Amino acid sequence: MKTISVVIPNYNGIDLLEKNIPPLIEALVFAKTRWEIIVVDDASTDLSVSFVKTKYSDIIVLSNEKNMGFAETINRGIFLAQNDIVMALNTDVTVDKNVFEKILPRFNDFDVFAVTPNIIDPRNGYNQAIYRLKPGFCWFTDRCVQLAKIDSRQEVPLFFSSGGSSCYDRQKLLQLGGFDPIYKPFYVEDVDLSYRAWKAGWRCVLEPGCSVLHEANTTISKYNKRRKIKFIAAKNKIIFLWLNISDVKLVFLYILFFLPSLVWDIVSFRKYKLIGTFMAFCHLPEVVRARRKRKALFLVKDFEIIKRVSL
Incomplete structure (x- = not known):
């Protein structure tokens, strides 16, 4: 079984960390493999850092001296990670118990770069994971497809793997240099990373047998107009x-x-x-x-x- 490092970028997410770390640890233990959790704090003003250090002594905590944005923050954890696979996990995502048990074997295929579970909005059951391209008036547009509309018995390729709840082959991730900070402060970093992987000859795919829960467009909207x-x-x-x-x-x-x-x-x-x-x-x-x-x-x-x- 592949080993797993979970990297969590955090900004003022103490309530979300308190909610979502316990099911994450449960899923990691259930997978029966070596694991580590790395929380990278992006200059929070709440008590996130002290909460994690006090309650979870085994979790590695890194702290930015100033707010750096998503890419530079998560890259600190990626470059520190020691295991075969890296999961980029946002604080507002709740993982199912079987997520690593299902995802990790997919990386036995050498050409797989990223694997994404179903990303379900608990408010409406909408699956946010399966993005495909569609020709538009001046260019291509992306569309989110629901699992019921496709044949999940075959491999499901993804235009991009979500940077908030996907697992990546660490060696390939390092070869690409991680997420590109040019997109600071947020958005499109995961699209860019996935597309670079496709251009390098690797694949981004869905694992339909497991899910995470995520309320779309809540965290960024909380702090930005x-x-x-x-x-x-x-x-x-x-x-x-x-x-x-x-x-x-x-x-x-x-x-x-x-x-x-x-x-x-x-x-x-x-x-x-x-x-x-x-x-x-x-x-x-x-x-x-x-x-x-x-x-x-x-x-x-x-x-x-x-x-x-x-x-």
Whole structure:
């Protein structure tokens, strides 16, 4: 059985840690393998750190001196982790008892990079795990598919594995450098990581035999205004395309539809993409440097990946 390290990024999540650490430990013990839990605190102002240190002496706790955002925070735990598999787990996720028993054997397949359980919103039963691509007006859009709509007897490929409740092959994760901090403070980091894995020839898949519970869009919304979240998401989606798309035809299509999509954004009174574009341009030198570093692992063509993960 593979061994497992669980890395939990935390910001003012003492109530969530108190709720979700006990079922996590139960699931780890049930898996009958070596395990560790690493909590990385992102400069919380509550009593999260003292709570974990006092109640769970076996849990490793790292503390940021200042707020660093998701990627840099979770990467500290990833780089410290010692076991075969790393689970990135948000504080607001409750794991089922069998989650590791089901997921860990999937990594016996060498080409598997990430495995994601069903991610169920307990308020409505909605499954947040299965994202696929669909052609849009100017580009592709992603759509969340429900498990009942697909044949789960076959392997279920995912456009991306959620960075809040997925397990990753640690060696491959380190080879990719973890989550990219260019997306600071949040959003699209997990999409980027998964897509880089696909381009390197690895797979992101669903494990339909187990689940975690997660109330969607609660934690980030608690600390950020909705409009700000939309601007950041738009900016990061643009950076994702600049960093990763390399097929000539797709690059041409992106350039062709770039201005029309901005015009549509303006006339529809949204302006999220317009402002997100200006925000993205501030990172252009950083994007250029990062893209050069990534090119060595651009082994699979974009169209091949899109074919695998499209509706």
